[in-house]
Amino acid sequence: xxxxxxxxxxxxxxxxxxxxxxxxxxxxxxxxxxxxxxxxxxxxxxxxxxxxxxxxxxxxxxxxxxxxxxxxxxxxxxxxxxxxxxxxxxxxxxxxxxxxxxxxxxxxxxxxxxxxxxxxxxxxxxxxxxxxxxxxxxxxxxxxxxxxxxxxxxxxxxxxxxxxxxxxxxxxxxxxxxxxxxxxxxxxxxxxxxxxxxxx
Amino acid sequence: xxxxxxxxxxxxxxxxxxxxxxxxxxxxxxxxxxxxxxxxxxxxxxxxxxxxxxxxxxxxxxxxxxxxxxxxxxxxxxxxxxxxxxxxxxxxxxxxxxxxxxxxxxxxxxxxxxxxxxxxxxxxxxxxxxxxxxxxxxxxxxxxxxxxxxxxxxxxxxxxxxxxxxxxxxxxxxxxxxxxxxxxxxxxxxxxxxxxxxxxxxxxxxxxxxxxxxxxxxxxxxxxxxxxxxxxxxxxxxxxxxxxxxxxxxxxxxxxxxxxxxxxxxxxxxxxxxxxxxxxxxxxxxxxxxxxxxxxxxxxxxxxxxxxxxxxxxxxxxxxxxxxxxxxxxxxxxxxxxxxxxxxxxxxxxxxxxxxxxxxxxxxxxxxxxxxxxxxxxxxxxxxxxxxxxxxxxxxxxxxxxxxxxxxxxxxxxxxxxxxxxxxxxxxxxxxxxxxxxxxxxxxxxxxxxxxxxxxxxxxxxxxxxxxxxxxxxxxxxxxxxxxxxxxxxxxxxxxxxxxxxxxxxxxxxxxxxxxxxxxxxxxxxxxxxxxxxxxxxxxxxxxxxxxxxxxxxxxxxxxxxxxxxxxx
Numbered sequence: 001x002x003x004x005x006x007x008x009x010x011x012x013x014x015x016x017x018x019x020x021x022x023x024x025x026x027x028x029x030x031x032x033x034x035x036x037x038x039x040x041x042x043x044x045x046x047x048x049x050x051x052x053x054x055x056x057x058x059x060x061x062x063x064x065x066x067x068x069x070x071x072x073x074x075x076x077x078x079x080x081x082x083x084x085x086x087x088x089x090x091x092x093x094x095x096x097x098x099x100x101x102x103x104x105x106x107x108x109x110x111x112x113x114x115x116x117x118x119x120x121x122x123x124x125x126x127x128x129x130x131x132x133x134x135x136x137x138x139x140x141x142x143x144x145x146x147x148x149x150x151x152x153x154x155x156x157x158x159x160x161x162x163x164x165x166x167x168x169x170x171x172x173x174x175x176x177x178x179x180x181x182x183x184x185x186x187x188x189x190x191x192x193x194x195x196x197x198x199x200x
Numbered sequence: 201x202x203x204x205x206x207x208x209x210x211x212x213x214x215x216x217x218x219x220x221x222x223x224x225x226x227x228x229x230x231x232x233x234x235x236x237x238x239x240x241x242x243x244x245x246x247x248x249x250x251x252x253x254x255x256x257x258x259x260x261x262x263x264x265x266x267x268x269x270x271x272x273x274x275x276x277x278x279x280x281x282x283x284x285x286x287x288x289x290x291x292x293x294x295x296x297x298x299x300x301x302x303x304x305x306x307x308x309x310x311x312x313x314x315x316x317x318x319x320x321x322x323x324x325x326x327x328x329x330x331x332x333x334x335x336x337x338x339x340x341x342x343x344x345x346x347x348x349x350x351x352x353x354x355x356x357x358x359x360x361x362x363x364x365x366x367x368x369x370x371x372x373x374x375x376x377x378x379x380x381x382x383x384x385x386x387x388x389x390x391x392x393x394x395x396x397x398x399x400x401x402x403x404x405x406x407x408x409x410x411x412x413x414x415x416x417x418x419x420x421x422x423x424x425x426x427x428x429x430x431x432x433x434x435x436x437x438x439x440x441x442x443x444x445x446x447x448x449x450x451x452x453x454x455x456x457x458x459x460x461x462x463x464x465x466x467x468x469x470x471x472x473x474x475x476x477x478x479x480x481x482x483x484x485x486x487x488x489x490x491x492x493x494x495x496x497x498x499x500x501x502x503x504x505x506x507x508x509x510x511x512x513x514x515x516x517x518x519x520x521x522x523x524x525x526x527x528x529x530x531x532x533x534x535x536x537x538x539x540x541x542x543x544x545x546x547x548x549x550x551x552x553x554x555x556x557x558x559x560x561x562x563x564x565x566x567x568x569x570x571x572x573x574x575x576x577x578x579x580x581x582x583x584x585x586x587x588x589x590x591x592x593x594x595x596x597x598x599x600x601x602x603x604x605x606x607x608x609x610x611x612x613x614x615x616x617x618x619x620x621x622x623x624x625x626x627x628x629x630x631x632x633x634x635x636x637x638x639x640x641x642x643x644x645x646x647x648x649x650x651x652x653x654x655x656x657x658x659x660x661x662x663x664x665x666x667x668x669x670x671x672x673x674x675x676x677x678x679x680x681x682x683x684x685x686x687x688x689x690x691x692x693x694x695x696x697x698x699x700x701x702x703x704x705x706x707x708x709x710x711x712x713x714x715x716x717x718x719x720x721x722x723x724x725x726x727x728x729x730x731x732x733x734x735x736x737x738x739x740x741x742x743x744x745x746x747x748x749x750x751x752x753x754x755x756x757x758x759x760x761x762x763x764x765x766x767x768x769x
Contacts, residue, residue, distance in 0.1 A: 011253055015339060024338060028422055051411060053418050092418065095323070099526065101763055102767065125519035128518050128525045135442055141530040177454055
């Protein structure tokens with residue numbers, strides 16, 4: 001037993017320095033030099049203000065903006081630290097709803113959202129991603145169908161033609177990677193920045 | 201299910217298959233201390249470690265000495281990690297001003313990362329300082345993975361050697377695996393994912409003003425360096441609470457594919473290392489084949505299940521064409537999610553790119569079953585192979601019983617001692633998993649941590665202890681597990697799941713190494729062909745089914761029928 005103590009201590013300290021300090025520092029150094037924008041969180045600025053990250057969703061509720069998926073994130077209640085308040089797209093506290101498929105809370109939430117969306121766009125099936133929360137609560141994307149669902153409202157609120165809005169959405173959509181991997185997706189923040197630029 | 205989805209799954213499978221031989225051969229050279237590509241680059245560092253530690257890599261250890269060395273190393277690692285977590289508030293690199301980690305959470309987390317489980321009772325970005333993430337958690341990500349592979353290599357030597365007293369040198373194995381296998385791949389992997397958008401910075405967060413004028417605090421950190429080893433070492437403990445679903449941990453379909461391949465590649469390669477060591481690569485491919493079939497069955501059921509919209513939501517008028525998207529990320533879709541969730545629980549990774557709790561009942565049952573079977577489907581790095589070998593021993597034992605002959609495996613007689621040790625290792629897991637679950641759902645205090653009602657609530661508790669003892673670390677994350685009861689019992693659960701398997705396995709390796717080889721005869725059951733693959737799969741499913749079916753019936757199976765009958769909870 002005792003003869004194992006020296007190697008255990010040396011290896012523990014040695015590997016802690018190597019994998020816990022030198023390795024992350026080296027990766028940070030190289031990453032900051034070669035991919036500084038990504039390494040610092042893919043920051044997006046407009047007129048000198050930090051708007052957000054290209055990879056992190058943010059909440060939009062105004063009619064003139066493309067709406068993202070619902071988000072289940074929360075923040076501590078400022079009045080009572082033991083409680084939390086729902087805060088969509090809280091990017092310092094990622095979380096999913098973790099509601100089971102047969103949960104009453106899930107069905108109640110979705111039935112409310114579906115009723116609102118059907119009122120906005122009667123007769124069109126409600127895309128699944130517009131009424132379900134993502135795993136991180138920070139999903140930056142929606143499906144092309146979910147974007148198309150909102151074209152009428154956006155065109156009206158912005159005073160743009162439907163074709164113009166559809167073209168802006170198409171310009172900020174990505175297909176599957178190499179045509180095979182993942183799903184086609186529309187970056188909500190990118191579309192909204194473009195909409196602001198097109199019709200402030 | 202779509203053709204496109206199956207192509208994505210097939211591409212991942214083919215890449216893992218293609219990597220198995222080259223990586224398996226490399227691992228054998230590394231494990232044997234032979235010269236290879238990286239010896240000229242890092243050989244000085246390896247020798248430096250031995251000199252400082254006073255270790256002679258050529259001096260091999262018996263199984264008992266090997267196990268003791270591993271345990272002393274683990275106790276030291278536990279003490280260091282526990283201290284860092286408790287003291288993080290006064291240590292440097294704490295830009296977000298995180299407070300000290302509570303005693304029970306620090307115990308749970310230290311055990312969790314030491315045992316390669318990476319169960320997280322906490323949310324990363326709201327609990328851990330950068331120092332804790334790097335010097336505490338990243339280090340154990342490397343070391344617990346290296347220890348897993350080291351033990352697998354020792355076990356492989358036990359099966360390969362004849363009339364031998366030793367099974368390798370623990371310190372040499374640890375050093376070589378970390379320096380030549382884990383670290384180089386992680387350096388490359390971390391940089392690739394930074395390129396794709398994973399942050400790597402010492403800043404704590406970025407303050408943004410959204411287009412609608414709200415304030416958004418975006419957590420940052422040295423994510424990529426931890427992410428790389430998290431996947432390659434089948435650790436699974438995320439930098440952020442949402443783990444690999446977080447766009448900063450897993451920004452694109454490309455990173456998702458890379459993570460899936462990283463989880464499986466070393467576990468798959470070890471089957472080839474095994475085959476090469478016993479001088480019959482087909483022995484390795486037979487194991488690979490059995491694992492691959494079990495993997496395909498899992499991904500088939502999970503993909504099929506999640507391709508459906510939740511019937512309770514479709515009834516409200518939701519378009520089901522995207523599948524069950526609650527708790528999933530759009531950029532991955534169902535195929536990449538089903539693939540990731542199967543792979544992460546086949547192996548003992550436990551990283552998630554979707555919230556398993558929100559899967560449809562049968563979809564959520566697949567990860568649960570994968571872990572219950574012992575994570576022997578490629579499995580955790582190292583632990584997958586030695587876990588599988590336990591079932592191989594049972595399979596040849598059963599085959600021996602059927603024909604009334606002393607069972608043999610790889611030319612060695614399997615005798616009472618090996619079978620008893622095997623059964624000890626196989627039975628400890630379900631005892632911890634089911635025993636603790638029963639306790640948690642019956643006691644009124646602990647049960648209040650369960651968020652869901654009805655059968656789903658039972659599954660939440662069951663999944664926690666299955667994941668803990670299986671050293672997986674994924675969760676039905678609605679569970680509020682950060683309480684003294686859950687932290688403590690899950691900590692014990694993880695210790696049982698790791699060490700009550702490792703120690704019997706090393707003992708088996710020791711006694712196998714000591715045996716003489718018997719030449720194969722016409723009555724020898726061949727363990728390198730389809731008959732063996734079928735038998736071992738049968739044994740795995742029968743042992744798993746007999747043990748866990750009642751629990752599954754109370755949880756996901758009951759929920760499936762309730763949901764389809766329109767019952768909500």
